[in-house]
Amino acid sequence: MLNLLSILIGIVSLVIVIPAQIPLLGWANWIALPLIAIGIGLGQLSSSRGGRNFCLVVGLIAAVRLSLGGGFF
Secondary structure, eight states, rough: OHHHHHHHHHHHHHHHGGGGGGGTTHHHHHHHHHHHHHHHHHHHSSOHHHHHHHHHHHHHHHHHHHHHTTOOO
């Protein structure tokens, strides 16, 4: 159950992160990062690791975009 919840949080985060790849919308990644952290935590508590790994990939995409944009843009 926690794995499913982690996957759902990861999908919501991905919906936020995808438009944040557009220039000047990078601030949306800062909104997605706490959601991603919650998804990783829930995925870690479950017996399956699929949700955690999905949230880690979404978090990596957001972190790379933030580092390329200087943290804000």
